[in-house]
Amino acid sequence: MTMLPATTEKKLGLVIDLDTCVGCHACVTACKGWNDQGYGVPLSDQNPYGADPSGTFLNRVHSYQVQPVDAAPQTINFPRSCLHCDDAPCVTVCPTGASYKRAEDGIVLVNEDACIGCGLCAWACPYGAREMDAAAGVMKKCTLCVDRIYNENLPEEDREPACVRTCPTGARHFGDLNDAESAVSRLVAARGGYDLMPEMGTRPTNKYLPPRKKDRPDQASLLAPLLDIKATGFAGWLDRMLGKI
Amino acid sequence: MSPLPVWYPPYGETEGYPVHALTQRPMDMYHSWGSQNAWLRQIRGKNFLYLPTKIWEGGGFAPGDYARVTSPSGEIVVPVAHMAALNENTVWTWNAIGKRKAAWALDAAAPEAVEGFLLNHLISELLPAKGDGHRYSNSDPVTGQAAWFDLKVRIARVGPRDHAEPAFPPMPRVVPQGSQR
Numbered sequence: 001m002t003m004l005p006a007t008t009e010k011k012l013g014l015v016i017d018l019d020t021c022v023g024c025h026a027c028v029t030a031c032k033g034w035n036d037q038g039y040g041v042p043l044s045d046q047n048p049y050g051a052d053p054s055g056t057f058l059n060r061v062h063s064y065q066v067q068p069v070d071a072a073p074q075t076i077n078f079p080r081s082c083l084h085c086d087d088a089p090c091v092t093v094c095p096t097g098a099s100y101k102r103a104e105d106g107i108v109l110v111n112e113d114a115c116i117g118c119g120l121c122a123w124a125c126p127y128g129a130r131e132m133d134a135a136a137g138v139m140k141k142c143t144l145c146v147d148r149i150y151n152e153n154l155p156e157e158d159r160e161p162a163c164v165r166t167c168p169t170g171a172r173h174f175g176d177l178n179d180a181e182s183a184v185s186r187l188v189a190a191r192g193g194y195d196l197m198p199e200m201g202t203r204p205t206n207k208y209l210p211p212r213k214k215d216r217p218d219q220a221s222l223l224a225p226l227l228d229i230k231a232t233g234f235a236g237w238l239d240r241m242l243g244k245i
Numbered sequence: 246m247s248p249l250p251v252w253y254p255p256y257g258e259t260e261g262y263p264v265h266a267l268t269q270r271p272m273d274m275y276h277s278w279g280s281q282n283a284w285l286r287q288i289r290g291k292n293f294l295y296l297p298t299k300i301w302e303g304g305g306f307a308p309g310d311y312a313r314v315t316s317p318s319g320e321i322v323v324p325v326a327h328m329a330a331l332n333e334n335t336v337w338t339w340n341a342i343g344k345r346k347a348a349w350a351l352d353a354a355a356p357e358a359v360e361g362f363l364l365n366h367l368i369s370e371l372l373p374a375k376g377d378g379h380r381y382s383n384s385d386p387v388t389g390q391a392a393w394f395d396l397k398v399r400i401a402r403v404g405p406r407d408h409a410e411p412a413f414p415p416m417p418r419v420v421p422q423g424s425q426r
Contacts, residue, residue, distance in 0.1 A: 024271075024272040024273070025271070025272060025273040025288050025289070026272055026273070028273065028288055029272075029273050029285065029288070032282075032284060033282070043284075045283065045284050045287070048283035048284055048286070048287075048423060048424075049283055049349075049350055049351050049352055049355070049422060049423025049424070050351075050352045050354075050355065051352050051354040051355050051356065053283070053284070053286055053287050053290065054287065055284050055287055057287075065328065065329055065330065067329050072330070073298075073329035073330040073331075074330050075328075075330045168272075
């Protein structure tokens with residue numbers, strides 16, 4: 001079985017805002033687009049033009065309909081990828097040492113040359129974050145775009161995971177969650193970022209920000225009093241005149 | 246042309262067509278993204294007409310049902326699904342999922358070609374006549390066309406079906422069907 005590092009210098013990870021995620025799948029598209037070329041074997045597809053296509057993705061978005069009894073119905077879009085856990089069960093379960101967590105930055109990776117495709121890590125991960133590539137027979141997972149974030153051949157603004165770089169609503173953030181002063185740590189503190197399924201004891205690095213409180217259907221708008229304003233005097237005359245044009 | 250949003254009453258007959266039908270183009274299907282990689286299909290290979298609770302319950306709809314959707318310009322029969330977080334007089338779908346059989350190098354049995362559908366059949370090709378009688382094409386002069394927001398329809402349950410209508414025969418393959426890899 002494979003050892004986890006006792007501590008890691010940094011804890012690089014993602015902070016995902018469930019309030020602003022619109023479920024557009026831009027992150028899914030950018031993730032597979034980038035990770036299909038470069039790090040490890042490609043993310044294969046089976047029967048891609050057929051009636052029942054399938055394939056390997058490192059990041060997926062699930063959309064849920066929520067109907068609270070005392071509030072308006074909501075759609076919650078939930079992006080799901082590896083959470084780069086401190087106590088990563090996918091690492092300790094690996095019989096060959098292929099699955100490992102880096103001491104320097106906490107990223108969980110797979111050494112595909114040592115991976116025998118036994119699937120134990122996918123079984124051990126409570127988040128369903130790992131996918132076995134059906135063509136290559138090795139386990140694929142989010143690398144936090146390790147081939148982007150330190151890549152000095154890329155412009156500096158591109159040295160972040162492809163999913164973060166592409167998100168059109170700014171719902172995905174990347175940084176060091178070990179540094180209390182980092183932008184991501186401050187965001188987590190301000191917005192009540194939380195661990196996914198903490199009861200599993202995995203101590204995930206990635207954090208999710210909960211949706212903000214929504215207006216209730218029976219609640220009057222703060223702007224409601226303004227709806228009744230009638231222009232009087234000169235403004236009223238001007239309003240009537242302009243209304244005729 | 247003003248860049249500001251405008252409102253105008255829907256064109257043509259609206260009596261008997263009480264529901265607004267919106268289309269939204271899925272961002273993962275934008276042509277500029279991913280060069281039309283075939284794997285984009287796995288993100289969204291099938292579309293539904295989403296119905297709000299009022300129409301879903303009022304029409305006696307159940308999962309697996311299809312609906313007949315009628316506008317002054319045409320009629321389609323399409324798969325429906327319930328969406329609670331939706332205006333009670335509005336239905337919507339992802340546009341651009343439906344494909345003609347054999348288009349896009351797909352298997353003729355691909356869900357896009359069997360159950361997938363477009364609202365285009367419900368939308369007039371031409372705008373109402375101008376003063377001189379000329380009727381412009383009903384498409385965005387800048388972008389071609391992406392979505393319409395002024396379509397009104399009526400909806401009736403037709404029960405479970407296995408394909409959307411209208412259904413056309415496969416088109417001749419100019420590009421051969423895609424490989425199995």
